[in-house]
Amino acid sequence: MPEDNKKKEPDFLFPSWLKASFDMWSKAAQTMPAFEEDGQKFKAETSNRFIEQWQKNINLMKSFSKTMSEPESTAAAINAINTLPEIILKMAKSGWDAGFKTQSHILEKAGNIGRRAEAYNFDNLDQEVFKALTDIYEKELRQYFYIPQMGLTRFYQERINEMLDKKNLFETTLAEFLSIIYLPIEKSFKVFQEKLQDMAQKGELPKEAKDNYAIWVKILEGHYMSLFKSDEYTDALHNTLERMEDFVVAKNEALRDILQFLPIPTTKEMDELYREFYLLKKRVKELEKKVKPV
């Protein structure tokens, strides 16, 4: 498009649009009953809140159109319109940059997840995979739940986030614990197979299914006993229990917010009451004992 046309087009269109706009708001105002021509006051014959608000809006639009139709204002507005694409381009560019940086950051985090996974020895898949999962979650993902919250609902949102975080932690730990619990079953089948092979070679293979089962269950029991005595199992058990407790506490905290909206007392409130009752009962019983001999 030629340069002259670019400038002329707003010059030609804008005053016409302003005039049409002014006419439209004037006519709209005239449709209202008991409207004074100067437009500043409204005779409130049937005055109510809605009509008052409507009138104020009409007056505002009308005065805006009137102001803008003055030559100085029109020129300023046309200049502003001419520079608008440039402003929009700048805004879009900075927005794109920010978005790109965030994306790069996320990709970097994802790369970290990959690097962390590489650090584990997956030859021993059963044990390492859960440690890797927990580690990845703790170091790369859980901080998203702790982005500072803002506004009126910030504390509620924080508690919900904490509950979700504790739930994830509990689930990863539980998965590890269950995999450990399953290990003896896996091992017992292997040992059982070897034993059967050995018995077959000696010609002592059990003929009844329940004899086979008895051999297997005895092997399984032995493996469980060995596992339960190991520090790894004790650590996993305590870890799982503690993560479950963390989750229960966080869940209760989040639920408390919901209960406060309902006519239901929270556990914390009831515990406080129970404690008072407990102490009072104790005092009454002591006093009863003191009074009895008299």
Place this chain on the structure above:
Amino acid sequence: MAQAKIPVDLILEKLAQSTEETQKRVSRASDILLSPLNTEAAVTPFEIVYAEDRIKLKHYSRSETAENKLKTPLLVIYALINRETMLDLQPDRSVVQTFLKSGIDLYMMDWGYPTRKDRYVSIDDHVNGYINNTVDFIREKSGISKINLMGICVGGSMCTMYSALHPDKIKNLITTVTPSSFDTDKGLLHVWMKNLDVDKMINAFGNIPGDLMNFGFLLLNPARLMIDKYVGFTEFMDNKDFVENFMRMERWIFDSPDVPGETFRQLIEDCYKRNLLIQSKMYLDGKRVDLKKLTMPLLNFYGKFDHLVPPEACEQLTSAVGSKDVEDVCIETGHIGIYVSSKAQKQFAPKIVRWLKDRDEEESPRQKVQTKRKSAVKLQKPFVESKAPEQQNIQANPLAKTDIKTGRQKVNRSRSLLIQKITEAI
């Protein structure tokens, strides 16, 4: 190496036979499971004679025809985990009925089901509150100054504390599978409890959920308690008596009240972690539990194969107390088997009756006994799955026909072995 001959034809034949038997068994079992079953436990009649908060005191009517009725009533204090109905699980395995037939005036504490409001109730409240109040009630009702006290598991630990704090109210003390020395690595429970963050647990749960504890107990022996037990059930599920007894046991095992939070905290901190009781360093309501003040006769039972409360946790009590009339009795069974296994039924309750009767006439603890009888009496032979000769023959020639009597004996023995295995695994 020469390849051994595998009797494939024999194995397949047995498999076919076994499949056919299983089909018939499942068909019979479905009839039984769909018919009305009597799985009620604790059917011996009793009367509630005292109640306070959640607790109730049961009083049983003893047999009027019993010879040498005991003058001194017996109060049984069960543990806070599971319920006292275990002592009266089924008519032919009932410690309660043995006591009543032997002329014991029996009272039993029912701890009830703690709710959230009981979370602050401590060991002191149980010992110096509930137990003391029921003891006083029985003393007043019977018009005597001292009663007999019997404790089970942690209930026994609380009875030990009570007897040391109130020796003037207890004539004889019987502790059964009672942990008194907690510093041992023999039982898995003892190992696991040592690193438990009990404050965090109570903060999360308030009271300790019975289901959580039951899950912990199942984990002590999952092969037996989560697999083998139910496989065993399928083997005898076409027998109505067996199914009813199995279901009674199953109901009892999972009927677990929660444990009050504060009581659990003290049990873990003072007993499992710091082992204060056996050292006479434990305090209840500001008073030291000095075991040297426990001067009444003491009979201490424990199970050789008990993996919840191993012998090492029980056997030191008799040396630590001030009494000179003490006896340890080691029964070769598990934690629950001591009360419900058929063999222990013949040994456990009758021994208590004899021991109490010997001491019922005397008004004060035996002064004449100067030396401690510290001998672990073995009442039962080790449980060995040895096979009778005829059964060995059956094993050698599985297809040989057996006469009906031998077959029935074998089935009965297997059923009783299963119940035995279950009770020992607990």
